[in-house]
Amino acid sequence: MATTTFTKKALNVETIEPAVTPPPPTGNTSFVKKPKLAGKSRKRDIPEGLWTKCPKCSTMVFDKELDENHKVCPHCQHHFSIGSRERIHSLVETCTFEEMDSSMTSVDVLGFKGVASYVSKLENYQKSTGLKDAVVTGIGKIGEHRVALGVMDFSFLGGSMGSVVGEKLARLIEAGTEKGLPVIIISTSGGARMYEGMFSLMQMAKTCGALAYHARARLPYISVLTHPTTAGVMASYATVGDLIIAEPGAMIGFAGPRVIKDTTQAELPPGFQTAEFLLDHGLIDAIVSRKEMKARLIDYLDYLTAGQRQAAAVG
Ligand SMILES: [Zn+2]
Numbered sequence: 001m002a003t004t005t006f007t008k009k010a011l012n013v014e015t016i017e018p019a020v021t022p023p024p025p026t027g028n029t030s031f032v033k034k035p036k037l038a039g040k041s042r043k044r045d046i047p048e049g050l051w052t053k054c055p056k057c058s059t060m061v062f063d064k065e066l067d068e069n070h071k072v073c074p075h076c077q078h079h080f081s082i083g084s085r086e087r088i089h090s091l092v093e094t095c096t097f098e099e100m101d102s103s104m105t106s107v108d109v110l111g112f113k114g115v116a117s118y119v120s121k122l123e124n125y126q127k128s129t130g131l132k133d134a135v136v137t138g139i140g141k142i143g144e145h146r147v148a149l150g151v152m153d154f155s156f157l158g159g160s161m162g163s164v165v166g167e168k169l170a171r172l173i174e175a176g177t178e179k180g181l182p183v184i185i186i187s188t189s190g191g192a193r194m195y196e197g198m199f200s201l202m203q204m205a206k207t208c209g210a211l212a213y214h215a216r217a218r219l220p221y222i223s224v225l226t227h228p229t230t231a232g233v234m235a236s237y238a239t240v241g242d243l244i245i246a247e248p249g250a251m252i253g254f255a256g257p258r259v260i261k262d263t264t265q266a267e268l269p270p271g272f273q274t275a276e277f278l279l280d281h282g283l284i285d286a287i288v289s290r291k292e293m294k295a296r297l298i299d300y301l302d303y304l305t306a307g308q309r310q311a312a313a314v315g
Helices: 063-068 084-091 118-129 163-179 194-216 257-264 275-280 290-304 306-314
Strands: 051-053 060-062 098-100 135-142 145-152 183-189 221-230 243-246
Touching (some): 060 063, 084 135, 084 145, 084 290, 098 163, 118 194, 135 163, 145 163, 163 183, 163 194, 194 221, 221 290, 243 275, 243 290, 290 306
Parallel strands (some): 145 183, 183 221, 221 243
Antiparallel strands (some): 098 135, 135 145
Protein backbone atom coordinates (compact mmCIF):
# COMPACT_ATOMS: atom_id res chain seq x y z
CA MET A 1 0.00 0.00 0.00
CA ALA A 2 1.51 3.22 -1.11
CA THR A 3 1.74 5.99 1.40
CA THR A 4 2.15 9.61 0.52
CA THR A 5 4.20 11.71 2.90
CA PHE A 6 4.16 15.43 2.74
CA THR A 7 7.15 17.35 3.82
CA LYS A 8 7.55 21.07 4.07
CA LYS A 9 10.10 20.88 1.37
CA ALA A 10 7.72 18.97 -0.73
CA LEU A 11 5.23 21.74 -0.27
CA ASN A 12 7.85 24.24 -1.20
CA VAL A 13 7.53 26.11 2.11
CA GLU A 14 10.57 27.60 3.75
CA THR A 15 11.51 25.82 6.97
CA ILE A 16 11.36 27.96 10.08
CA GLU A 17 12.18 27.21 13.68
CA PRO A 18 9.19 26.65 15.88
CA ALA A 19 8.39 29.68 18.06
CA VAL A 20 9.62 28.23 21.36
CA THR A 21 11.23 31.48 22.42
CA PRO A 22 9.51 34.83 21.94
CA PRO A 23 10.76 37.03 19.16
CA PRO A 24 13.49 39.51 20.11
CA PRO A 25 12.26 42.81 21.55
CA THR A 26 11.45 45.44 19.04
CA GLY A 27 11.81 48.58 21.17
CA ASN A 28 8.99 47.91 23.61
CA THR A 29 10.68 46.17 26.55
CA SER A 30 7.92 46.43 29.14
CA PHE A 31 6.83 43.22 30.80
CA VAL A 32 3.27 42.22 30.58
CA LYS A 33 1.89 41.74 34.10
CA LYS A 34 0.14 38.55 34.91
CA PRO A 35 -3.52 39.24 35.35
CA LYS A 36 -4.53 39.10 39.03
CA LEU A 37 -6.89 36.42 40.12
CA ALA A 38 -10.05 38.18 41.10
CA GLY A 39 -11.59 37.44 44.48
CA LYS A 40 -8.54 35.63 45.85
CA SER A 41 -7.11 38.52 47.94
CA ARG A 42 -5.97 37.31 51.33
CA LYS A 43 -5.81 40.81 52.82
CA ARG A 44 -8.22 41.12 55.72
CA ASP A 45 -10.88 43.68 55.12
CA ILE A 46 -10.81 46.22 57.96
CA PRO A 47 -13.71 48.65 57.66
CA GLU A 48 -12.52 52.23 57.57
CA GLY A 49 -13.36 54.59 60.41
CA LEU A 50 -13.36 51.94 63.13
CA TRP A 51 -9.80 52.21 64.37
CA THR A 52 -7.39 55.11 64.66
CA LYS A 53 -3.64 54.79 65.04
CA CYS A 54 -2.27 56.97 67.83
CA PRO A 55 0.54 59.14 66.37
CA LYS A 56 2.39 59.12 69.71
CA CYS A 57 2.35 55.49 70.87
CA SER A 58 1.29 53.83 67.56
CA THR A 59 -1.44 51.83 69.30
CA MET A 60 -4.58 51.13 67.28
CA VAL A 61 -7.41 52.61 69.29
CA PHE A 62 -11.03 51.65 68.77
CA ASP A 63 -12.84 54.80 67.59
CA LYS A 64 -15.76 54.30 69.96
CA GLU A 65 -13.34 54.07 72.88
CA LEU A 66 -11.59 57.22 71.65
CA ASP A 67 -14.87 59.13 71.42
CA GLU A 68 -15.90 58.04 74.91
CA ASN A 69 -12.52 59.18 76.19
CA HIS A 70 -12.93 62.75 74.79
CA LYS A 71 -10.54 61.91 71.93
CA VAL A 72 -7.66 61.18 74.30
CA CYS A 73 -5.52 58.06 73.72
CA PRO A 74 -6.26 55.68 76.64
CA HIS A 75 -2.69 54.30 76.45
CA CYS A 76 -0.45 57.38 76.33
CA GLN A 77 -2.89 60.30 76.94
CA HIS A 78 -2.15 61.85 73.56
CA HIS A 79 -4.80 64.50 72.90
CA PHE A 80 -6.24 64.15 69.39
CA SER A 81 -7.71 67.22 67.79
CA ILE A 82 -11.39 67.75 68.53
CA GLY A 83 -14.04 69.76 66.69
CA SER A 84 -15.69 72.86 68.12
CA ARG A 85 -19.12 71.24 68.43
CA GLU A 86 -17.74 68.22 70.29
CA ARG A 87 -15.78 70.51 72.57
CA ILE A 88 -18.84 72.61 73.42
CA HIS A 89 -20.83 69.44 74.02
CA SER A 90 -18.18 68.19 76.45
CA LEU A 91 -18.12 71.43 78.48
CA VAL A 92 -21.53 73.05 78.44
CA GLU A 93 -24.63 71.84 80.29
CA THR A 94 -27.16 70.23 77.96
CA CYS A 95 -29.47 72.62 76.09
CA THR A 96 -27.97 75.76 77.64
CA PHE A 97 -25.81 76.92 74.72
CA GLU A 98 -27.23 79.79 72.69
CA GLU A 99 -25.07 80.33 69.65
CA MET A 100 -24.34 83.85 68.44
CA ASP A 101 -23.77 85.09 64.88
CA SER A 102 -24.07 81.56 63.52
CA SER A 103 -24.55 82.68 59.91
CA MET A 104 -21.72 85.21 59.70
CA THR A 105 -19.48 84.39 56.73
CA SER A 106 -16.31 85.84 55.24
CA VAL A 107 -16.16 87.84 52.04
CA ASP A 108 -13.27 87.96 49.61
CA VAL A 109 -12.27 91.55 50.36
CA LEU A 110 -8.94 91.35 48.57
CA GLY A 111 -10.11 89.45 45.49
CA PHE A 112 -7.47 86.88 46.45
CA LYS A 113 -5.90 85.13 43.50
CA GLY A 114 -4.32 81.74 44.08
CA VAL A 115 -4.53 78.15 42.92
CA ALA A 116 -8.13 78.21 44.08
CA SER A 117 -10.13 81.34 44.83
CA TYR A 118 -10.79 82.24 48.46
CA VAL A 119 -14.54 82.04 47.86
CA SER A 120 -14.32 78.47 46.55
CA LYS A 121 -12.06 77.49 49.47
CA LEU A 122 -14.59 78.90 51.92
CA GLU A 123 -17.41 77.02 50.22
CA ASN A 124 -15.46 73.75 50.31
CA TYR A 125 -14.64 74.09 54.00
CA GLN A 126 -18.20 75.08 54.83
CA LYS A 127 -19.40 71.95 53.07
CA SER A 128 -16.83 69.60 54.65
CA THR A 129 -17.10 70.91 58.22
CA GLY A 130 -20.69 72.10 58.42
CA LEU A 131 -19.32 75.33 59.94
CA LYS A 132 -19.52 78.86 58.54
CA ASP A 133 -16.06 79.83 59.80
CA ALA A 134 -13.31 78.79 62.21
CA VAL A 135 -14.97 79.76 65.50
CA VAL A 136 -18.27 79.00 67.24
CA THR A 137 -19.39 81.52 69.86
CA GLY A 138 -22.29 81.70 72.26
CA ILE A 139 -23.49 81.91 75.83
CA GLY A 140 -24.00 78.78 77.88
CA LYS A 141 -23.70 77.31 81.33
CA ILE A 142 -20.66 75.46 82.64
CA GLY A 143 -21.71 74.04 86.00
CA GLU A 144 -23.63 76.87 87.64
CA HIS A 145 -21.78 79.59 85.75
CA ARG A 146 -23.17 81.39 82.70
CA VAL A 147 -20.22 82.15 80.48
CA ALA A 148 -19.48 83.71 77.10
CA LEU A 149 -17.73 80.86 75.31
CA GLY A 150 -15.78 80.93 72.04
CA VAL A 151 -14.36 77.70 70.60
CA MET A 152 -12.08 77.64 67.58
CA ASP A 153 -12.03 74.78 65.08
CA PHE A 154 -8.79 73.73 63.40
CA SER A 155 -10.61 71.78 60.71
CA PHE A 156 -11.85 75.01 59.12
CA LEU A 157 -8.89 76.46 57.18
CA GLY A 158 -6.44 75.59 59.97
CA GLY A 159 -8.41 77.61 62.51
CA SER A 160 -7.10 80.73 60.80
CA MET A 161 -8.23 84.09 62.11
CA GLY A 162 -9.92 86.26 59.52
CA SER A 163 -12.49 89.04 59.86
CA VAL A 164 -15.27 86.64 60.89
CA VAL A 165 -13.27 84.96 63.66
CA GLY A 166 -12.19 88.37 64.99
CA GLU A 167 -15.67 89.90 64.71
CA LYS A 168 -17.46 86.94 66.31
CA LEU A 169 -15.00 86.89 69.22
CA ALA A 170 -15.17 90.67 69.67
CA ARG A 171 -18.99 90.51 69.76
CA LEU A 172 -18.82 87.59 72.23
CA ILE A 173 -16.50 89.52 74.54
CA GLU A 174 -18.70 92.63 74.30
CA ALA A 175 -21.78 90.53 75.13
CA GLY A 176 -19.86 89.14 78.12
CA THR A 177 -19.01 92.66 79.27
CA GLU A 178 -22.59 93.85 78.82
CA LYS A 179 -24.11 90.90 80.68
CA GLY A 180 -21.38 90.75 83.33
CA LEU A 181 -20.20 87.26 82.31
CA PRO A 182 -16.78 85.60 82.37
CA VAL A 183 -15.28 84.92 78.93
CA ILE A 184 -13.65 81.62 77.99
CA ILE A 185 -11.94 81.24 74.61
CA ILE A 186 -10.59 77.86 73.54
CA SER A 187 -8.01 78.47 70.84
CA THR A 188 -6.50 76.33 68.13
CA SER A 189 -5.10 78.17 65.16
CA GLY A 190 -2.35 78.41 62.62
CA GLY A 191 -2.56 82.20 62.92
CA ALA A 192 -3.95 85.03 60.82
CA ARG A 193 -5.75 84.13 57.57
CA MET A 194 -3.54 85.11 54.66
CA TYR A 195 -6.49 85.35 52.26
CA GLU A 196 -7.65 88.44 54.11
CA GLY A 197 -4.22 90.05 54.50
CA MET A 198 -4.19 93.14 56.68
CA PHE A 199 -7.86 92.65 57.62
CA SER A 200 -6.83 89.50 59.50
CA LEU A 201 -4.09 91.29 61.40
CA MET A 202 -6.53 94.01 62.47
CA GLN A 203 -8.52 91.35 64.38
CA MET A 204 -5.64 91.07 66.87
CA ALA A 205 -6.18 94.66 68.03
CA LYS A 206 -9.96 94.44 67.85
CA THR A 207 -10.25 91.34 70.07
CA CYS A 208 -7.66 92.65 72.56
CA GLY A 209 -9.47 96.01 72.69
CA ALA A 210 -12.74 94.25 73.54
CA LEU A 211 -10.92 92.20 76.20
CA ALA A 212 -9.49 95.38 77.73
CA TYR A 213 -13.04 96.74 78.23
CA HIS A 214 -14.06 93.36 79.66
CA ALA A 215 -11.14 93.50 82.11
CA ARG A 216 -12.02 97.08 83.05
CA ALA A 217 -15.44 95.77 84.10
CA ARG A 218 -13.49 93.46 86.46
CA LEU A 219 -14.72 90.31 84.75
CA PRO A 220 -12.54 87.22 84.35
CA TYR A 221 -11.20 85.88 81.07
CA ILE A 222 -9.83 82.35 80.84
CA SER A 223 -7.84 81.43 77.75
CA VAL A 224 -7.46 77.75 76.93
CA LEU A 225 -4.71 76.86 74.45
CA THR A 226 -5.02 73.62 72.54
CA HIS A 227 -2.80 72.01 69.91
CA PRO A 228 -1.67 74.03 68.00
CA THR A 229 -2.06 77.69 68.99
CA THR A 230 0.36 79.79 67.00
CA ALA A 231 1.19 83.10 65.33
CA GLY A 232 -1.35 85.95 65.34
CA VAL A 233 -3.79 84.20 67.65
CA MET A 234 -1.08 83.31 70.16
CA ALA A 235 0.21 86.90 69.91
CA SER A 236 -3.18 88.42 70.69
CA TYR A 237 -6.25 87.23 72.60
CA ALA A 238 -4.92 83.73 73.39
CA THR A 239 -2.18 84.97 75.70
CA VAL A 240 -3.84 87.87 77.52
CA GLY A 241 -6.08 85.76 79.77
CA ASP A 242 -6.35 86.31 83.52
CA LEU A 243 -5.69 82.60 83.53
CA ILE A 244 -3.97 80.87 80.63
CA ILE A 245 -4.26 77.11 80.62
CA ALA A 246 -3.27 74.54 78.03
CA GLU A 247 -3.90 70.94 77.11
CA PRO A 248 -0.97 68.51 77.55
CA GLY A 249 1.49 68.39 74.67
CA ALA A 250 -0.06 71.36 72.86
CA MET A 251 2.29 73.23 70.56
CA ILE A 252 2.18 76.92 71.41
CA GLY A 253 4.37 79.53 69.77
CA PHE A 254 4.59 82.55 67.53
CA ALA A 255 6.82 81.41 64.68
CA GLY A 256 7.60 77.78 63.94
CA PRO A 257 10.74 76.22 65.48
CA ARG A 258 12.56 76.02 62.12
CA VAL A 259 12.09 79.73 61.46
CA ILE A 260 13.33 80.59 64.96
CA LYS A 261 16.33 78.27 64.58
CA ASP A 262 17.24 79.82 61.23
CA THR A 263 16.84 83.37 62.53
CA THR A 264 18.66 82.99 65.84
CA GLN A 265 21.20 80.42 64.58
CA ALA A 266 20.93 78.76 67.98
CA GLU A 267 20.06 75.22 69.05
CA LEU A 268 16.58 75.12 70.50
CA PRO A 269 16.11 73.46 73.89
CA PRO A 270 14.27 70.11 74.01
CA GLY A 271 10.51 70.39 74.26
CA PHE A 272 10.63 73.95 72.90
CA GLN A 273 7.14 75.43 72.29
CA THR A 274 5.24 72.68 74.09
CA ALA A 275 2.73 73.46 76.82
CA GLU A 276 5.03 71.75 79.35
CA PHE A 277 8.01 73.91 78.38
CA LEU A 278 5.91 77.09 78.57
CA LEU A 279 4.55 76.13 82.00
CA ASP A 280 8.14 75.73 83.27
CA HIS A 281 9.02 79.15 81.83
CA GLY A 282 6.00 80.99 83.20
CA LEU A 283 3.97 81.79 80.08
CA ILE A 284 1.01 79.64 81.07
CA ASP A 285 -0.57 78.97 84.46
CA ALA A 286 -1.59 75.32 84.25
CA ILE A 287 -1.82 72.23 82.08
CA VAL A 288 -5.18 70.56 82.28
CA SER A 289 -6.08 67.30 80.58
CA ARG A 290 -9.22 67.34 78.46
CA LYS A 291 -11.00 64.87 80.71
CA GLU A 292 -10.59 67.20 83.69
CA MET A 293 -11.16 70.42 81.76
CA LYS A 294 -14.79 70.99 82.71
CA ALA A 295 -14.26 70.35 86.42
CA ARG A 296 -11.20 72.58 86.50
CA LEU A 297 -12.95 75.39 84.63
CA ILE A 298 -15.77 75.26 87.19
CA ASP A 299 -13.18 75.48 90.01
CA TYR A 300 -11.51 78.47 88.37
CA LEU A 301 -14.85 80.18 87.73
CA ASP A 302 -15.88 79.59 91.37
CA TYR A 303 -12.67 81.25 92.49
CA LEU A 304 -12.63 84.11 89.98
CA THR A 305 -16.27 85.10 90.45
CA ALA A 306 -16.38 84.75 94.26
CA GLY A 307 -16.02 88.51 94.79
CA GLN A 308 -18.69 89.25 92.20
CA ARG A 309 -21.15 86.86 93.87
CA GLN A 310 -20.33 88.26 97.31
CA ALA A 311 -20.97 91.82 96.09
CA ALA A 312 -24.29 90.72 94.57
CA ALA A 313 -25.32 89.07 97.83
CA VAL A 314 -24.49 92.18 99.86
CA GLY A 315 -26.45 94.24 97.31
ZN1 LIG B 1 -1.30 56.80 72.32
